[in-house]
Amino acid sequence: MIYLSHFEFPDILREELFLNEITRTCYDSFYPFLTVSKHGLRMLDFVPVTILYGGNGSGKTTALNVIAEKLKLERDTLYNRSNFFEDYTRMCAYEVRQKIPKHSRIITSDDVFDFMLNLRSINNGIDQKREELFKDYLEAKYSGFKMTSIDDYEQLKKVNLARSKTQSKFVRKNLADNIREHSNGESAFMYFSEKIKENGLYLLDEPENSLSPERQQELLRFLEDSVRFFGCQFIIATHSPFLLSIKGAKIYDLDEEPVDVKRWTELENVRAYYEFFKKHIREFELTERV
Numbered sequence: 001m002i003y004l005s006h007f008e009f010p011d012i013l014r015e016e017l018f019l020n021e022i023t024r025t026c027y028d029s030f031y032p033f034l035t036v037s038k039h040g041l042r043m044l045d046f047v048p049v050t051i052l053y054g055g056n057g058s059g060k061t062t063a064l065n066v067i068a069e070k071l072k073l074e075r076d077t078l079y080n081r082s083n084f085f086e087d088y089t090r091m092c093a094y095e096v097r098q099k100i101p102k103h104s105r106i107i108t109s110d111d112v113f114d115f116m117l118n119l120r121s122i123n124n125g126i127d128q129k130r131e132e133l134f135k136d137y138l139e140a141k142y143s144g145f146k147m148t149s150i151d152d153y154e155q156l157k158k159v160n161l162a163r164s165k166t167q168s169k170f171v172r173k174n175l176a177d178n179i180r181e182h183s184n185g186e187s188a189f190m191y192f193s194e195k196i197k198e199n200g201l202y203l204l205d206e207p208e209n210s211l212s213p214e215r216q217q218e219l220l221r222f223l224e225d226s227v228r229f230f231g232c233q234f235i236i237a238t239h240s241p242f243l244l245s246i247k248g249a250k251i252y253d254l255d256e257e258p259v260d261v262k263r264w265t266e267l268e269n270v271r272a273y274y275e276f277f278k279k280h281i282r283e284f285e286l287t288e289r290v
Contacts, residue, residue: 001231003100003201009090012037018087031082035062040258046248048227052237053267054254060237063254064203066092068106069233073203077110104201107192110207115191129191189215193222199231208240216242241270249268 015033023029036059044050044063052060064081070089157253188210196202209214220242226232234245244264253262264270275286 001199001227001233002046002048002097003104003233004046004067004071004235005095005097006043007070008093009036009041009063009066010088011042018091018161029082031080032062032066032088033084035059036066036229039254039256041252041254044252045250046233046235047248048233049223049246049249050235050249051244051246051249052235052254053239053244053251053262053269055239055269058254060254061133061205064106064205064235064237067094068203070094071100071104071201072103073100073201074103075108075111077108077114077178079108079110101200103160103197106203106205107207108205112188112191112207112210115187117184148252153284177271186215189222192219196222196226196232198226202235204234204236204238206238206240208235208238208243213242216240219243220246239269241273244270 012034015037019030019033025063039054039059041059041063044052052063054060066085066089067073068075069081069085069092070092191205192204207219211219223232223234223236223243224247236246236249238244241264244267249264251262251264251267253260253267255268256262265274
């Protein structure tokens with residue numbers, strides 16, 4: 001499925017004309033001006049999975065944030081918009097092939113990190129409540145409680161529950177299972193699976209953060225299935241070899257000037273991994289024999 005067909009950024013001459021008209025000199029930064037254009041990136045044409053590849057400072061995250069801002073996509077975490085973000089996005093243009101669904105969104109590594117922190121905070125509260133429930137259980141089970149008025153009804157229910165169940169069942173009845181059963185990687189993957197729904201446009205900024213190689217491959221399969229069976233379109237900023245290998249992905253190499261479209265096996269980062277493992281292939285073969 002293709003919702004967003006292409007996105008156009010202003011060229012460097014247009015940006016410079018705008019900046020030359022600014023009379024105030026008190027600004028420390030004109031971001032995002034001159035961030036994307038310095039790599040010669042003017043237009044992105046999208047397929048069901050489009051990937052922006054590049055190192056730090058290549059502009060891939062800026063491009064995602066600009067697209068999300070222009071399309072007014074949902075997001076969970078605030079980001080560094082700067083004083084000139086609206087001026088810049090007004091200069092951008094885009095075309096859609098189909099109306100972009102309302103639940104479409106951008107998902108950043110900050111979103112995932114905040115989600116995991118929130119889970120941790122919930123866990124701490126659950127642990128504290130569990131200790132309180134252990135105490136309540138013992139007091140209720142072994143107390144000499146007698147109901148004297150209707151005001152004692154809630155306490156009567158607690159006592160009867162404590163006397164009819166074991167301690168663990170009493171606590172489980174009154175408390176949700178501890179979310180800490182999920183590791184960081186599981187929690188991160190759970191965030192993606194909850195936020196990505198059918199028939200939507202999703203911008204993912206370095207989704208591999210917090211994910212092990214195994215989880216990255218699981219995310220790869222999830223994204224491929226979301227495109228193939230559930231009508232989703234993805235624009236992804238990543239340098240993960242696993243995600244770069246998504247079937248049918250169109251990859252823009254933002255480390256090139258001008259920006260160029262490449263196969264994933266041509267990318268410098270992937271080639272570095274390939275050459276390293278090829279150099280040590282005999283060690284892997286010896287390990288397999290053992």
